[in-house]
Amino acid sequence: MANLTTQDKNKILRSLAQALLDNHQFIIKENEKDLRNAKKKNLSPAFIDRLTITRARIKTMSDSLKALVSLPDPVGEVIKQWTAPNGMRISRVRVPIGVIAIIYESRPDVTSDCIGLCLKSGNCVILRGGSEAINSNKAIYKVLSQALVKFSIPEGAVGLISTTRRQDVRALLRLNDYIDLVIPRGGEGLIREVTGHSRIPVIKHYKGICHVYVHQDADLLMAENICYNAKVQRPGTCNAMETMLVDKNIAPLFLPKMIERLKEAAVQIRGCPISRRIVKDIRAATDKDYRTEYLDLILSVKVVRDLDEAIEHINEYGSHHSDSIVTKNIEAASEFLKRVDSACVYHNASTRLTDGYQFGMGAEMGISTDRLHARGPMALEELTTYKYVIYGEGQIRI
Amino acid sequence: MANLTTQDKNKILRSLAQALLDNHQFIIKENEKDLRNAKKKNLSPAFIDRLTITRARIKTMSDSLKALVSLPDPVGEVIKQWTAPNGMRISRVRVPIGVIAIIYESRPDVTSDCIGLCLKSGNCVILRGGSEAINSNKAIYKVLSQALVKFSIPEGAVGLISTTRRQDVRALLRLNDYIDLVIPRGGEGLIREVTGHSRIPVIKHYKGICHVYVHQDADLLMAENICYNAKVQRPGTCNAMETMLVDKNIAPLFLPKMIERLKEAAVQIRGCPISRRIVKDIRAATDKDYRTEYLDLILSVKVVRDLDEAIEHINEYGSHHSDSIVTKNIEAASEFLKRVDSACVYHNASTRLTDGYQFGMGAEMGISTDRLHARGPMALEELTTYKYVIYGEGQIRI
Secondary structure (H helix, E strand, C coil): CCCCCHHHHHHHHHHHHHHHHHCHHHHHHHHHHHHHHHHHCCCCHHHHHHHCCCHHHHHHHHHHHHHHHCCCCCCCCEEEEEECCCCCEEEEEEEECCEEEEECCCCCHHHHHHHHHHHHCCCEEEEECCHHHHHHHHHHHHHHHHHHHCCCCCCCCEEECCCCCHHHHHHHHCCCCCCCEEEEECCHHHHHHHHHHCCCCECCECCCCEEEEECCCCCHHHHHHHHHHHHHCCCCCCCCEEEEEEECCCHHHHHHHHHHHHHHCCCEEEECHHHHHHCCCCEECCCCHHHCCCCCCEEEEEEECCHHHHHHHHHHHCCCCEEEEECCCHHHHHHHHHHCCCCEEEEEECHHHCCCCCCCCCCCCEEECCCCCCCEEECCHHHEEEEEEEEEEEECCC | CCCCCHHHHHHHHHHHHHHHHHCHHHHHHHHHHHHHHHHHCCCCHHHHHHHCCCHHHHHHHHHHHHHHHCCCCCCCCEEEEEECCCCCEEEEEEEECCEEEEECCCCCHHHHHHHHHHHHCCCEEEEECCHHHHHHHHHHHHHHHHHHHCCCCCCCCEEECCCCCHHHHHHHHCCCCCCCEEEEECCHHHHHHHHHHCCCCECCECCCCEEEEECCCCCHHHHHHHHHHHHHCCCCCCCCEEEEEEECCCHHHHHHHHHHHHHHCCCEEEECHHHHHHCCCCEECCCCHHHCCCCCCEEEEEEECCHHHHHHHHHHHCCCCEEEEECCCHHHHHHHHHHCCCCEEEEEECHHHCCCCCCCCCCCCEEECCCCCCCEEECCHHHEEEEEEEEEEEECCC
């Protein structure tokens, strides 16, 4: 996989994209089995929506594979080049990580996205999706692997674990001699299972307790639009705002209108004592609320003394994912951007923008909530590592 | 620690360097306790040599701290900068990793080196050295932390674990909420202990089964000098050659003289059947030999059919650390450099050159044998991660 040419990889991606379209009936038929089981188990409508594959969604999956064709191949890129004191020419060259295992939950489109991303970045991949989507995942995998065989990609370079037993994941996580990286994407249970049992390096795609801080020098209309977008546009995502912080000087001016607008969008508010004095009929926020990723139309609100209190609150209660300050004060903004310890720190923009496509990376494996190797949106570059290539003329160590 | 200015960090480093010199008598006196215990335990002369602190070695430790002053501060460096499709200006900015735990064996100079590297890169550090060096490590730590206090560095930002019980390390390795990275530096036992029990991300500094491959188109004199250097100059290091591969066409010409020269340097040879036909009185190499890091004046030798066999042998038996090809054939060299899956791949140079100082990085935490985050020599840059700093003008997600 590491030695495939860019041209070959792009040809394969186009063929995979076509295979999905050609086999849409088979995939939809298999997906119906999962949908029937989900309904039998009384899973939530939101869950069933994520699980459902339509012809339009197959088109989107196919388009995502095609979109990878036009992205630059990260493999072989020279990241840095210099001459050592002894005259050796050293290059730091991008190479694939190797074998990546991805453990995810119910969305079957993740299956084809991950196969495409790993192929383009020269990695082998082992996929383990949620048991509720097992028939859908097997169908997508079958269609794509039949297309791969035509290009002599060795069987097993792209793999799907087709059992649903938990002990199989545990066995996988012990294979540190064979697997280079595990990426778990999901909720608390999945993340705990993987980090607790893995001997393989892990990059978590985990929760976002994201904040928007409305500073006293904010453009209040901009602040309102950003906060509304961060909470309401798609509340079930990791980059949605869970807590809104507001400077005490502007709280009486800002909060009533903001909260009214949020309530119109059916957002439930949980507030601190000061905010509850400013706006009536707000439920009290507990300490636990400030540590909760609601993934829902619920918002914690806290009035803060100043910038320092806002930064301290975010670093203490947040999940180091995405946090934003709204202000016209440049000094306050730089202080915030410097001291808030999060993967993405924003000035005057919505936390919802943390995303590979929005960042202009053209693709996304997900958003890393870890600090090492990849932080924030992970795309093709983040699926590579590097090696040092050194040219000498007989240099030895003296 | 993350917010210290470069100027402050450099002032502190100079003061730490001076403190070591001023307190050399105390450090040497405490080191003598460890030396007495080591002799009682009949530890090897090589071990005792590594453990010994002299006035000259304190000068070296002090100089290493001073050398960090002139190196660029990695924190705050803008790695990349671009404008997203929606107009946000995005920067990828280098920031410290956070809290790093370093678990190492008997060399007490590692204690001051690690404190200096973590300080300059803005990280907090927790040190756990080998029990045999406990008095020396405590003395060095005491001297340095007394100097740190004068600069109002919070107590605990630099820490040393002063107990020697194994269960304390296990407890440490479970603190994934508080520690961001563990770096174990040492042999098989230490590495297995750490990777088997850590819930914290680990970057291993582990073994090197390094190869030099003498291609049929090699300059034989250069090949001889490189192989001699890679094996003999300092055999106890991870970047020393453990296996020499020689093309069959040139083996009859190259091997006799090479092996004679190695034997003069007291190197024991273990050879494959073909090499034993070319040079008499060589002990047979077993499959296990080719997987062994001798760290000693012992060398495995194997005659190979061609480039392909050499590459396959290295990828199968090596440890993906450092491997070199000696050849005048540029095509063979590029094939080797591309397909050998090691942190450092050399053309016409000694594997002993894998080292932060030799690479011109000016410092070294050690050599990572892992694939993620940092591969090969780790210096200041590799002790950092990044965050995205994003400037908007009210952008929201549509």
